[in-house]
Structure formats: C-alpha cells, structure tokens
Amino acid sequence: MIEPYDLAIVGGGPAGQAAAEVAVSAGLRVAVVDEQARPGGQILRQPPRQFTVERWLAGRAYRDLKAQLTRFEALPLDWFGRCSALGAFPGADGWSLQLSGPEGSHLLAARRLLIAGGCYDLPLPLPGWTLPGVLSAGGVQAFIKSQQFVPGHRFVFAGTHPLQLLVASQVVAAGGDVAAVLFAQERGHLIAEMSRAPFAVLTSAAAFMIGATALRALRRAGVPIVFGAPVAAIEGDGRVESVRWSGEREGTAACDAVGLCFGFVPQTDLVRAIGAEVRWIDRTGGYAACHDDWQRSSVEGCYVAGETTGVAGADAAMCEGRLAGLAIVHDSGRITPSDIEREGRRLKRRLAGLRRFADMLGRMADPTEWAMRNIPDDTIVCRCEDVTYGMLDSALRQQPAPAEASALKLITRAGMGLCQGRSCEHAVLRMLARSSGKKPSELNGFNARFPARPVAIGDLIPRP
Amino acid sequence: MARIDDGVHRNGGFEINVDGTVVSVAAGETVATALLAAGRVSLRRDGRDGPRGLYCNMGTCCECMVVLVSDDARRLVRACLTDTTPGMIVSTTTQDD
Numbered sequence: 220m221i222e223p224y225d226l227a228i229v230g231g232g233p234a235g236q237a238a239a240e241v242a243v244s245a246g247l248r249v250a251v252v253d254e255q256a257r258p259g260g261q262i263l264r265q266p267p268r269q270f271t272v273e274r275w276l277a278g279r280a281y282r283d284l285k286a287q288l289t290r291f292e293a294l295p296l297d298w299f300g301r302c303s304a305l306g307a308f309p310g311a312d313g314w315s316l317q318l319s320g321p322e323g324s325h326l327l328a329a330r331r332l333l334i335a336g337g338c339y340d341l342p343l344p345l346p347g348w349t350l351p352g353v354l355s356a357g358g359v360q361a362f363i364k365s366q367q368f369v370p371g372h373r374f375v376f377a378g379t380h381p382l383q384l385l386v387a388s389q390v391v392a393a394g395g396d397v398a399a400v401l402f403a404q405e406r407g408h409l410i411a412e413m414s415r416a417p418f419a420v421l422t423s424a425a426a427f428m429i430g431a432t433a434l435r436a437l438r439r440a441g442v443p444i445v446f447g448a449p450v451a452a453i454e455g456d457g458r459v460e461s462v463r464w465s466g467e468r469e470g471t472a473a474c475d476a477v478g479l480c481f482g483f484v485p486q487t488d489l490v491r492a493i494g495a496e497v498r499w500i501d502r503t504g505g506y507a508a509c510h511d512d513w514q515r516s517s518v519e520g521c522y523v524a525g526e527t528t529g530v531a532g533a534d535a536a537m538c539e540g541r542l543a544g545l546a547i548v549h550d551s552g553r554i555t556p557s558d559i560e561r562e563g564r565r566l567k568r569r570l571a572g573l574r575r576f577a578d579m580l581g582r583m584a585d586p587t588e589w590a591m592r593n594i595p596d597d598t599i600v601c602r603c604e605d606v607t608y609g610m611l612d613s614a615l616r617q618q619p620a621p622a623e624a625s626a627l628k629l630i631t632r633a634g635m636g637l638c639q640g641r642s643c644e645h646a647v648l649r650m651l652a653r654s655s656g657k658k659p660s661e662l663n664g665f666n667a668r669f670p671a672r673p674v675a676i677g678d679l680i681p682r683p
Numbered sequence: 684m685a686r687i688d689d690g691v692h693r694n695g696g697f698e699i700n701v702d703g704t705v706v707s708v709a710a711g712e713t714v715a716t717a718l719l720a721a722g723r724v725s726l727r728r729d730g731r732d733g734p735r736g737l738y739c740n741m742g743t744c745c746e747c748m749v750v751l752v753s754d755d756a757r758r759l760v761r762a763c764l765t766d767t768t769p770g771m772i773v774s775t776t777t778q779d780d
Contacts, residue, residue, distance in 0.1 A: 254742045254764050261741060266691075267711025267766070273690035301764065303742070321765070339743040351724040351736030358740030358763075366716045367687040370740075393687050457734050458724050475684075486743070602738070602746060605730040637745035673745055675758060 224250045226547055227316055227329030229304045232260020233533045234335035234525025234540035236291040241544025245553045249296040256300045260337055262533045263288055264365040280429050284533055305670035307493050324678040331520050331547050336486035338526035341503050342642040343481045343590055344600045347453030356480035360386045369395040371476020375462040377401040377450045378480030380584040388433035397442045398472040401464050403449035403589045416579040423576040449589050481586040483530045491667035493518050499660040502585045504645030514543035531577035538570045591649045601643040603636020615654040624648055624665050637673045640665040684719055697769035702776055714762040715747055726775050750774040
C-alpha cells in the first residue's frame with residue numbers, strides 16, 4: 220500500500236494552484252489531477268509542450284495568473300495530467316479517488332480532498348444548436364488559447380454574456396472573421412445594471428478595460444454588435460450555415476461557426492456524488508458547492524474552491540484556493556489559527572469585492588428570459604439521448620405529472636447519456652418548475668452518479 | 684478553419700489515419716483539432732439521423748466521442764481530451780458497433 224497523499228486536488232486551474240502552493244510550502248504531500256495535459260485551467264489553457272507561442276496571453280489581465288502558474292509548475296508535487304476524476308470515496312483514513320487516463324484507471328489515496336473543478340459554458344437549448352459548427356464560446360476560446368487553432372472561418376457569437384465580446388475579438392486577432400455578435404438583451408439592460416452597482420464598476424476597472432479594448436477591436440474590424448437580438452434559429456444543411464435572430468432589428472448572418480455564450484455553470488458532479496451540500500443558482504441554473512468561511516464543504520475532509528462554488532472569475536478562484544489551502548494546512552495540524560487569521564481576513568475582504576462584481580456581471584448576463592422560452596417542439600434539449608423539448612413537454616402533461624427530475628429522466632431518457640445530465644439538467648428543471656408551479660430551487664436535480672466522466676468498463680476491472 | 688501561424692512555431696508533425704484517410708497533424712494537437720483541421724466537422728449521426736459535432740471542447744459535453752483503434756483494443760474517447768500520436772487510427776463511424 221502506497222502512503223496516501225496529504226492532499227489530492229481535482230483541478231489545476233487558479234484555485235487548485237493557489238491551494239497547492241500553500242499546502243506544499245507547509246510541507247504537505249500533494250497530488251493534482253486535471254483532464255488537461257498541462258496546468259492552467261480553462262482561463263490559462265496552455266499550448267502543448269511541442270508548440271512555441273510568442274506573446275501567449277500577453278494582456279495585463281493574465282499577468283498575476285501567469286505568475287502563479289509559473290510558481291505552481293516549479294512546486295514539488297505529483298501532477299496527474301490527462302486524468303479524469305470519476306469518483307471520490309470516503310474511507311477511514313481520508314479519500315480514495317478513482318482516476319482514469321489514457322493508460323487505464325487507478326486509485327489515488329489522500330487524507331484530504333479539494334475539489335476545484337471550475338465551470339463550463341451554460342448549454343442553452345436553441346433551434347439548430349446541435350448542428351456541427353455550433354460550439355460553446357469557451358470551446359472556441361480554448362481552441363485559440365491552447366491549440367492555436369481557429370475552429371471556423373466566419374463566426375457568429377450569440378448569447379447574453381459580455382465575455383463573448385472578448386472571445387470574438389480573440390477570433391479577429393487570430394485572423395478569423397466575425398459576422399456578428401448578438402446580445403439577446405437590450406443594451407440599456409447592461410447599462411442599467413452597471414449604474415445599479417457603481418462601486419463594483421469602480422473597483423473592477425481592469426475588467427472594464429478588457430471589455431472596452433475588445434469592443435474597440437471589434438468596431439475597427441467592422442463587426443456588427445446587435446442588442447435586443449435573441450437567436451430565432453441556427454440553420455444549415457449538414458452543418459451550420461447561418462444564424463437568424465428576431466427582435467426589432469431582426470436579421471440573418473451567414474457563417475460556418477457559432478459560439479454560444481449565455482454564462483457559466485459550476486462543475487459539481489464530484490461534489491454532489493459525495494453528498495456534499497450544493498445550492499441551485501437562480502440565474503444561470505445549475506448547482507454551486509456550499510462551504511464555510513474557510514472553503515470546507517459540508518462533508519468532512521472535503522474542501523471546495525473556485526468556480527465550483529459559484530462563478531466569480533479567476534481572481535476570486537485564486538483567493539478561494541488560497542483560503543482552502545490555509546484551512547487544509549490548519550486542519551492537518553501544521554499551523555495554528557492565529558497564524559492564518561490575518562491572511563484570511565485579507566482574502567475574504569478581497570473576495571467580497573470580487574463577488575460584488577461577479578454578481579453585477581451575472582445580472583447583466585442573466586439568460587433566464589431566453590431559457591426554454593418559445594422553443595419549437597423538435598429542438599433537442601438532452602444532446603446525448605436526443606430528447607426534444609416536445610418529448611419533455613408531453614411527458615410533463617401526463618397524469619399524474621412527473622414531480623421529480625429523476626421521474627422525467629426515466630420517462631424520456633433526458634440526462635441518461637454520457638454527459639450525465641451536465642448539459643440538460645438545468646433545462647429539464649426549468650421545464651419541471653414551470654409545469655409544477657415550483658421554483659427550480661425547490662426541486663431535486665438528477666442523482667449524481669459514478670462515473671463523473673465516461674470510462675470503458677474494461678478500465679475499471681482490475682487486471683490479473 | 685485555420686491554424687494560427689503568426690508567432691506560433693509547431694515543432695514537428697506526423698500522420699494519423701481518420702476513417703481510412705491519412706491526415707497530417709502537428710505534434711501536440713488533439714484529435715479534435717486534427718478532425719476540424721481536416722474539415723471533419725460532423726462526427727456522428729444522432730438518433731434522428733441529424734449530423735452532430737464537437738460542442739464544448741473541454742471534456743464536459745461528450746459530443747466528440749470517437750473510437751481509437753489498435754491491434755488489441757478499441758477505445759471510445761473524447762476527441763477534445765485526446766492527444767494525437769504518430770500512426771494513430773481514429774474511427775468516427777464505428778461508435779455503435
């Protein structure tokens with residue numbers, strides 16, 4: 220039996236890195252697991268080692284993140300890249316993590332567990348969104364940042380989240396064309412939300428600089444930015460060929476790629492699978508991991524940090540990761556409370572400010588009004604099992620009507636596929652809430668099941 | 684659909700096989716990039732015979748499953764999380780066998 224690690228961290232992004240730095244410097248033995256080959260998370264999705272990229276993410280916004288990444292890569296810890304965490308199981312002496320990678324699967328033992336799984340783009344069902352060439356905006360950005368590849372010639376970006384301005388400008392900078400950036404909401408809504416939170420605006424000047432720079436670049440490139448333009452349909456024969464939008468400024472743009480950008484939802488499969496407490500997120504849907512003041516989850520020995528606890532950006536993830544690291548070191552008996560209190564107070568003050576900004580951004584980008592409204596019956600909601608809006612709708616009209624997401628799953632197969640409901644759960648819950656007159660927060664989501672990521676059965680069977 | 688050349692140096696490359704066609708890739712590229720760069724946007728037909736392709740590019744949506752074929756095994760993998768290797772055989776047509 221190999222001696223267990225003091226700490227296993229799931230996720231090598233800003234939160235996981237920050238926690239690892241604190242833990243390693245206190246003398247803990249640390250393992251970090253990530254599905255990407257190299258650390259960075261989605262925000263710093265690194266190019267492959269075989270590439271040399273000049274001026275990679277050269278903007279000021281990435282400076283602190285890159286400095287932390289450099290420090291992290293020099294830490295004496297065990298890095299498990301291209302490894303998926305399928306499940307976590309509590310035992311007498313901590314945790315057993317089931318991992319799976321290109322060479323098969325294995326178990327990793329650790330006394331404490333930090334889940335810093337990040338977030339993913341909210342998958343919002345729209346007519347035609349399953350056509351090849353339609354990607355999440357985050358997916359487009361990851362191709363550019365890491366693979367140095369532009370996954371299309373002519374893009375339309377559509378959604379509610381201002382981040383799409385940044386991704387569109389990155390496509391333009393990389394030599395691609397952007398036919399249009401469509402915001403479902405009116406421009407006035409964005410301005411109203413900003414004026415409601417002047418303090419958050421003032422303290423987040425850097426974020427607004429990024430937005431302003433992206434806007435300037437798009438204007439220079441002649442990219443139309445249309446507000447009050449919700450997507451009516453994504454159309455094409457065999458692959459995406461155009462996007463049609465409604466509203467007063469209705470129109471159509473030809474394209475061969477689409478980036479959808481309605482906000483981001485936390486990765487909480489592992490958190491939910493171990494039975495730790497989560498909360499429904501009102502605007503984007505999905506669940507965020509709950510925690511105490513020091514990032515401890517409701518399950519002993521499991522900590523949570525970064526976007527997994529609610530999407531608030533990379534700076535907040537670094538703060539939470541550091542807090543979690545301090546708590547883990549403290550709970551391991553390596554430092555006393557008085558040593559960490561001052562540092563904790565500083566981090567929590569900074570976090571409060573960052574969360575105010577995240578909340579304002581969340582209100583600006585609120586997708587609720589365009590989520591599961593005016594959707595044609597044949598629109599696919601569950602991408603894995605091809606379950607349409609109409610199939611879910613008619614299941615909800617049965618008597619007696621299914622009262623739980625799991626019942627709707629049994630009837631329609633929505634949520635039964637390879638992605639374990641990550642794509643459709645929020646949509647199913649929105650429909651169920653509407654038909655039952657309840658709030659989504661009053662309903663239960665799908666049961667989180669092992670494995671959190673797809674794995675071959677043969678990989679789980681011990682070899683002789 | 685284009686590799687960014689400005690300021691990017693790809694060090695070496697090799698060939699893989701996609702559904703019987705030879706495809707050139709740069710070392711370090713994922714199977715997803717190799718497929719898109721080769722114009723393979725559609726990766727499967729869904730239950731209604733609709734064409735489907737990669738969506739999230741971060742391992743979450745499982746829309747980019749392809750089969751890696753080797754002498755002794757066939758592995759269903761997410762193309763976006765799988766690094767190409769020289770001589771790799773990728774099949775997009777045999778997922779349901």
